[in-house]
Amino acid sequence: MKSVIAVDAMGGDHGPSVTVPACLDFLDAHPGTELLLVGLPEPLAQELSRLGAQSRSRLTVVPATEVVGMDEDIRSAIRTKRHSSMRVAIDLVKEGRAQACVSAGNTGALMGTAKFVLKTLPGIDRPAICGVLPTRKGVVYVLDLGANADCTPDHLLQFAVMGATLVEAVEERARPSVGLLNIGSEEIKGSEVVKRAGELLKASTLNFHGNVEGNDIYNGTTDVVVCDGFVGNVALKTSEGLAKMMGDFLKEEYTRGVFTRLAALVSLPVIKAFRRRLDHRRYNGATLLGLRGIVVKSHGSADRLSFSTALERADSEVRHGLNERIAAEIARLHGLGELAGTNGASRNAAAA
Amino acid sequence: MKSVIAVDAMGGDHGPSVTVPACLDFLDAHPGTELLLVGLPEPLAQELSRLGAQSRSRLTVVPATEVVGMDEDIRSAIRTKRHSSMRVAIDLVKEGRAQACVSAGNTGALMGTAKFVLKTLPGIDRPAICGVLPTRKGVVYVLDLGANADCTPDHLLQFAVMGATLVEAVEERARPSVGLLNIGSEEIKGSEVVKRAGELLKASTLNFHGNVEGNDIYNGTTDVVVCDGFVGNVALKTSEGLAKMMGDFLKEEYTRGVFTRLAALVSLPVIKAFRRRLDHRRYNGATLLGLRGIVVKSHGSADRLSFSTALERADSEVRHGLNERIAAEIARLHGLGELAGTNGASRNAAAA
Numbered sequence: 001m002k003s004v005i006a007v008d009a010m011g012g013d014h015g016p017s018v019t020v021p022a023c024l025d026f027l028d029a030h031p032g033t034e035l036l037l038v039g040l041p042e043p044l045a046q047e048l049s050r051l052g053a054q055s056r057s058r059l060t061v062v063p064a065t066e067v068v069g070m071d072e073d074i075r076s077a078i079r080t081k082r083h084s085s086m087r088v089a090i091d092l093v094k095e096g097r098a099q100a101c102v103s104a105g106n107t108g109a110l111m112g113t114a115k116f117v118l119k120t121l122p123g124i125d126r127p128a129i130c131g132v133l134p135t136r137k138g139v140v141y142v143l144d145l146g147a148n149a150d151c152t153p154d155h156l157l158q159f160a161v162m163g164a165t166l167v168e169a170v171e172e173r174a175r176p177s178v179g180l181l182n183i184g185s186e187e188i189k190g191s192e193v194v195k196r197a198g199e200l201l202k203a204s205t206l207n208f209h210g211n212v213e214g215n216d217i218y219n220g221t222t223d224v225v226v227c228d229g230f231v232g233n234v235a236l237k238t239s240e241g242l243a244k245m246m247g248d249f250l251k252e253e254y255t256r257g258v259f260t261r262l263a264a265l266v267s268l269p270v271i272k273a274f275r276r277r278l279d280h281r282r283y284n285g286a287t288l289l290g291l292r293g294i295v296v297k298s299h300g301s302a303d304r305l306s307f308s309t310a311l312e313r314a315d316s317e318v319r320h321g322l323n324e325r326i327a328a329e330i331a332r333l334h335g336l337g338e339l340a341g342t343n344g345a346s347r348n349a350a351a352a
Numbered sequence: 353m354k355s356v357i358a359v360d361a362m363g364g365d366h367g368p369s370v371t372v373p374a375c376l377d378f379l380d381a382h383p384g385t386e387l388l389l390v391g392l393p394e395p396l397a398q399e400l401s402r403l404g405a406q407s408r409s410r411l412t413v414v415p416a417t418e419v420v421g422m423d424e425d426i427r428s429a430i431r432t433k434r435h436s437s438m439r440v441a442i443d444l445v446k447e448g449r450a451q452a453c454v455s456a457g458n459t460g461a462l463m464g465t466a467k468f469v470l471k472t473l474p475g476i477d478r479p480a481i482c483g484v485l486p487t488r489k490g491v492v493y494v495l496d497l498g499a500n501a502d503c504t505p506d507h508l509l510q511f512a513v514m515g516a517t518l519v520e521a522v523e524e525r526a527r528p529s530v531g532l533l534n535i536g537s538e539e540i541k542g543s544e545v546v547k548r549a550g551e552l553l554k555a556s557t558l559n560f561h562g563n564v565e566g567n568d569i570y571n572g573t574t575d576v577v578v579c580d581g582f583v584g585n586v587a588l589k590t591s592e593g594l595a596k597m598m599g600d601f602l603k604e605e606y607t608r609g610v611f612t613r614l615a616a617l618v619s620l621p622v623i624k625a626f627r628r629r630l631d632h633r634r635y636n637g638a639t640l641l642g643l644r645g646i647v648v649k650s651h652g653s654a655d656r657l658s659f660s661t662a663l664e665r666a667d668s669e670v671r672h673g674l675n676e677r678i679a680a681e682i683a684r685l686h687g688l689g690e691l692a693g694t695n696g697a698s699r700n701a702a703a704a
Contacts, residue, residue, distance in 0.1 A: 136597055146535050149543040183498050183585040191501040191582050214589025218597040230543050231586050233535040234579070237566025238587045239594050245488055245570040246598055249629050253622045260622050267615040270605045277601050 012104025364456025
């Protein structure tokens with residue numbers, strides 16, 4: 001199966017200086033994939049020329065006339081910037097010219113525009129952001145990471161189905177285990193929404209492990225961890241802050257004096273191996289699940305390696321037929337052989 | 353001011369084998385404090401005899417006849433175990449024989465029993481658990497860490513007042529800054545409850561910094577971080593899991609072969625300094641804020657150093673008159689010169 005990915009080349013903190021070389025790296029490694037490079041023609045031409053890649057097979061430049069700012073208001077991005085690189089990249093998915101889109105732009109604008117242009121899959125009330133984190137045992141998929149601050153039990157159930165389908169498809173793992181993020185040993189075991197979500201998950205056909213706690217994320221207790229976007233976002237950003245602080249503390253201690261610098265030199269292979277195991281660039285690319293098209297969000301500060309990891313994620317999701325599988329699983333969840341394309345279907349089905 | 357602390361000597365994963373030596377360490381370092389050691393007389397006598405401390409000034413054994421299990425149901429702990437070491441220690445605070453109580457027992461049972469026996473301070477709807485975490489700049493106080501999964505904006509405001517008062521008292525810092533834990537760059541900026549809490553905080557007399565995100569906890573952006581108990585518990589446990597994984601990865605890399613073991617040997621001072629900066633034992637002791645008496649919860653797995661840190665926290669809170677200050681600040685929050693001891697007062701005040 002041939003895969004075509006539309007790339008928002010202007011998004012992220014670094015724009016084309018990162019996205020263009022990352023695209024070239026990606027093309028070298030993935031001969032079966034074609035990229036549509038969307039952005040302002042001039043900076044793209046400059047960057048391609050700098051890299052000696054003015055014409056390249058499987059790489060087409062698609063012009064856009066504006067750029068969505070990293071802090072831009074979502075509504076303004078959707079309403080007024082119809083020719084932004086982000087919007088054009090998503091439009092290419094909508095038109096069927098690309099099967100996936102990757103952007104390192106503003107998360108809110110990306111989710112908002114993708115929902116507006118692509119719409120959600122039948123039976124999905126809310127799309128969710130699903131990211132990958134390293135664990136003791138491998139990786140864990142966590143969702144939602146911030147698209148939905150307030151969730152109902154039904155939303156959490158849908159997230160669980162989407163997350164499990166993603167792992168089944170991309171990691172090729174049968175019946176991945178799903179954990180519901182909760183608080184354990186405290187007086188009130190979880191919020192009312194989470195308690196009810198637990199009941200729904202228990203009654204579902206998913207491989208539901210039960211409640212998990214924050215530490216289970218990194219213990220790799222389950223393949224998927226489900227939570228609302230508020231909790232998921234806090235867990236993710238808290239982790240980023242702690243990992244960065246620990247890394248910086250280690251660096252500070254190693255650079256404190258002559259002897260410690262010597263120790264650092266001797267420890268270099270160890271430190272490199274350690275850093276590689278936790279290198280967030282190897283896990284870059286969060287998937288916006290539940291849309292009628294594959295959309296992958298790269299970290300805004302992504303570098304070349306990191307951005308090409310996000311491209312690989314999108315490519316893998318296309319090749320594994322992710323969205324068709326999600327559509328089928330959501331239809332199965334609602335007990336419907338086939339769902340008409342009405343977005344309200346899930347609530348009706350749930351009520352039936 | 354003389355301080356008397358009641359210690360639940362049976363609580364925690366290790367019971368008297370940790371709590372008794374920790375108490376003796378603490379007494380050596382704090383000549384102005386007296387401890388009431390509450391527990392089953394036989395194991396306590398054995399432990400004291402083993403340590404050659406059968407009789408000791410400022411240490412009195414107070415007998416209890418039962419122990420609350422670490423996984424015991426809260427209701428059963430409160431209703432049926434009226435002579436447990438935990439309950440007796442809290443009763444001592446209630447009777448005025450001790451000014452604070454420290455326990456490494458079951459968090460839910462401790463909070464439940466403390467609420468039942470001591471009651472909340474006037475104007476406080478819900479007590480909260482406030483813990484201390486290391487940051488780049490020093491420490492941060494985070495609450496609630498798990499007592500209240502579902503919170504209203506008013507609860508979060510009360511947590512903010514209590515947390516700020518704790519920092520002001522114990523850290524002796526004037527007008528500590530308060531951050532409201534939220535999600536930042538996403539489509540929906542925060543849940544409805546958090547948005548409304550932000551408005552209340554802005555209108556308060558607190559030194560409100562505004563919203564903070566997960567990474568701000570470890571960046572030390574504010575002195576206090578306020579969140580509901582679900583989010584706080586997930587942030588705490590996620591941090592514990594990640595820190596442990598990173599520590600174990602580092603250890604694994606250093607013990608992989610002969611050369612890496614050599615590097616570890618050379619790096620020993622660096623690794624020790626690094627570990628000391630993050631040593632959770634130096635931050636042990638979460639305070640149950642909002643009760644009519646000081647109650648400090650030690651981590652269940654606390655060792656000797658860790659448990660004595662929790663004792664120090666309780667002692668410091670007594671000496672700094674924490675509860676009188678909280679009562680005064682809460683009265684000020686509700687605009688009441690003096691509050692009668694009615695627990696419903698806060699809601700009436702808010703409605704006025």
